[in-house]
Amino acid sequence: MASALVWFRRDLRLADNPALQAALDAELAPIPVYLHAPHEEAPWEPGAASCAWLAKSLAVLSQDLASRGSRLVVRRCDSSLDALLQLQVETGAEAVFWNRLYEPALIARDSEIKSALRGQGVRADSFGAALLREPWEVETGQGEPYRVFTPFWKKLSAELGSVSVSDAPKRLPSVPDGIEGLDVSRGDPLELVPSPRWDKGFWERFEPGEAGADKQLKAFLDSAVSGYAEDRDFPAETGTSRLSPYLHFGEISPRQALATIQSAGLDADGDAKAFVRELGWREFSHHLLYHFPKSAEANFNSRMDPFEWAAPEKDKLEAWQRGRTGIPIVDAGMRELWATGWMHNRVRMIVASLLTKNLRYHWRHGADWFWDTLVDADLANNTQGWQWTAGTGADAAPYFRIFNPVTQAERFDPNGDYIRRWVPELAGLTGKALYAPWTAVDALRRMAPGYPSAPIVDLKHSREAALAAYQQSRVALAEKDT
Ligand SMILES: Cc1cc2nc3c(=O)[nH]c(=O)nc-3n(C[C@H](O)[C@H](O)[C@H](O)COP(=O)(O)OP(=O)(O)OC[C@H]3O[C@@H](n4cnc5c(N)ncnc54)[C@H](O)[C@@H]3O)c2cc1C
Numbered sequence: 505m506a507s508a509l510v511w512f513r514r515d516l517r518l519a520d521n522p523a524l525q526a527a528l529d530a531e532l533a534p535i536p537v538y539l540h541a542p543h544e545e546a547p548w549e550p551g552a553a554s555c556a557w558l559a560k561s562l563a564v565l566s567q568d569l570a571s572r573g574s575r576l577v578v579r580r581c582d583s584s585l586d587a588l589l590q591l592q593v594e595t596g597a598e599a600v601f602w603n604r605l606y607e608p609a610l611i612a613r614d615s616e617i618k619s620a621l622r623g624q625g626v627r628a629d630s631f632g633a634a635l636l637r638e639p640w641e642v643e644t645g646q647g648e649p650y651r652v653f654t655p656f657w658k659k660l661s662a663e664l665g666s667v668s669v670s671d672a673p674k675r676l677p678s679v680p681d682g683i684e685g686l687d688v689s690r691g692d693p694l695e696l697v698p699s700p701r702w703d704k705g706f707w708e709r710f711e712p713g714e715a716g717a718d719k720q721l722k723a724f725l726d727s728a729v730s731g732y733a734e735d736r737d738f739p740a741e742t743g744t745s746r747l748s749p750y751l752h753f754g755e756i757s758p759r760q761a762l763a764t765i766q767s768a769g770l771d772a773d774g775d776a777k778a779f780v781r782e783l784g785w786r787e788f789s790h791h792l793l794y795h796f797p798k799s800a801e802a803n804f805n806s807r808m809d810p811f812e813w814a815a816p817e818k819d820k821l822e823a824w825q826r827g828r829t830g831i832p833i834v835d836a837g838m839r840e841l842w843a844t845g846w847m848h849n850r851v852r853m854i855v856a857s858l859l860t861k862n863l864r865y866h867w868r869h870g871a872d873w874f875w876d877t878l879v880d881a882d883l884a885n886n887t888q889g890w891q892w893t894a895g896t897g898a899d900a901a902p903y904f905r906i907f908n909p910v911t912q913a914e915r916f917d918p919n920g921d922y923i924r925r926w927v928p929e930l931a932g933l934t935g936k937a938l939y940a941p942w943t944a945v946d947a948l949r950r951m952a953p954g955y956p957s958a959p960i961v962d963l964k965h966s967r968e969a970a971l972a973a974y975q976q977s978r979v980a981l982a983e984k985d986t
Contacts, residue, residue: 506533506597507534507598508527508535509599510527510601510602511523511588511602512565512576513602514634515634517672517754517757518569518714519669519671519672520669522603522633530599532599535577535597536569537579539588540578540581540694541580544583544584544609548875551875551881552877553845557706557749559697561755562696564716566578567689573675574678575679575685577685579686580693580694584617585613589624592624599626599628601628601631603631603754604630604633607800607883614630633754634758636787637660640794642659650788653899656787657784669757669760706844710844712750712755713755716755717756720747721747721756721764724744725765725768728741728742728744728745729773729776729779731775732778733778736850738917739840739922740917740925746846748846748885752880752881758786761780761783765780785885786884786885793883796898799887799891800887801868804900805900811973812976813865816865820960821869825873829956830942830956830957831960831963832939833939835927836851836926841874841877845877846879847878850912857906858909860894860895861895861903862906862970864966864969867893871886871887920934920938924938929955930951930952932952933952941957945957
């Protein structure tokens with residue numbers, strides 16, 4: 505039987521996988537391949553937490569393929585193009601199929617690979633698998649990309665209709681023995697697993713792989729989806745799906761999530777709709793990154809370019825990273841991130857506001873830390889999340905909207921459960937002292953002598969300084985405009 509290489513990247517699933525399906529539809533025996541070439545993603549090579557996740561996800565994919573009679577051929581390589589050409593010669597494959605990625609470096613690499621393969625007479629086709637719509641398929645009436653979420657989502661969601669997805673194949677043809685690869689189902693041949701094992705806490709919360717993604721979606725639809733529109737802002741609750749790493753690695757697709765919602769008859773339900781709208785933000789982030797590829801490095805809104813960011817002080821940046829700012833809700837979030845590789849969205853906004861507004865550090869400092877520590881680190885979503893909070897993004901919260909972390913915590917963690925869980929040394933404090941322990945220094949010293957007795961930055965003064973700096977940048981801009 506003639507064969508096709510199916511090049512897996514961040515589509516680590518067998519169901520609703522258009523590249524795999526294309527091989528089967530063309531009656532070509534799929535030869536599943538994974539190529540490890542992180543330098544090709546520079547400057548955004550996967551961070552440490554992403555690598556830890558990837559190791560587990562590849563092991564699961566490899567077992568899932570083996571249980572169907574196939575095998576994942578894993579190779580470490582200097583050049584994905586060379587590795588594909590080599591594999592094509594070894595296997596005699598007639599075609600190479602893959603699902604698209606949207607980061608600028610990978611679009612450039614994949615385009616080059618497509619032309620080179622076609623130039624050698626090998627069929628090379630790519631497919632959309634990570635999004636509900638390809639970024640170029642959604643455009644304004646003037647044929648432009650969108651810069652504002654609401655009309656973007658109105659247009660996209662109106663076109664969705666009923667979604668159907670393919671099941672995972674039950675059996676797959678075997679891969680010839682002579683085709684060598686690394687065994688990722690045992691050991692760690694790609695050296696992705698951290699040492700020492702600081703990732704252990706991640707796996708109490710997450711089970712990487714397609715089956716884990718399925719379970720996570722089902723658990724969410726069985727319980728947390730009811731009330732999602734309200735509860736999604738309360739970090740002590742399991743009020744959101746926690747599907748973000750699975751979506752990032754393509755262990756589940758947004759189409760699958762939507763198809764499951766539709767077949768459960770939930771598509772008209774307000775809570776499920778609110779959830780699908782969040783998938784819409786993911787679409788919007790990818791739309792922006794695709795159309796404005798420089799936005800991962802530079803302000804999306806160039807009118808913020810004159811803004812003077814402060815030079816980071818090492819000890820303050822480290823205090824933020826390690827959850828030692830002295831501001832309980834911020835410390836709780838940063839510790840949740842460190843322990844589990846994930847942080848609740850509301851708390852992401854609070855910690856990002858403190859960094860970019862009260863400390864006035866450039867959003868890239870925060871984006872870089874998240875990049876290394878999040879299991880769902882995703883260039884499109886992370887860039888958009890940071891630029892949105894920093895006030896530099898498309899359709900962003902304006903810079904002058906500065907979160908007060910104390911009132912945010914009082915509102916969204918009203919019983920203090922989230923703070924107590926992640927900053928247990930403060931568990932004995934109550935009322936205002938729990939949210940702003942510097943207002944009750946005696947109690948703090950008695951109960952949590954190791955916890956900072958003052959925040960790393962005075963919230964009131966830093967807010968005023970940030971607003972003054974913002975005002976100054978507007979004056980500078982106005983002078984430039986005239
Ligand atoms: C500063 C900052 C950085 C962020 N970095 C990332 C990141 O690197 N990777 C990432 O996936 N998300 C990021 N987000 C967005 C959001 O916080 C996470 O997607 C969400 O918390 C994941 O939890 P969930 O799966 O339970 O979300 P749910 O509420 O269940 O939402 C379902 C899915 O929708 C998508 N989604 C939800 N909110 C957003 C959003 N605001 N923007 C884009 N997509 C969204 C995610 O894929 C998510 O899994 C960031 C947000 C901020 C404020």
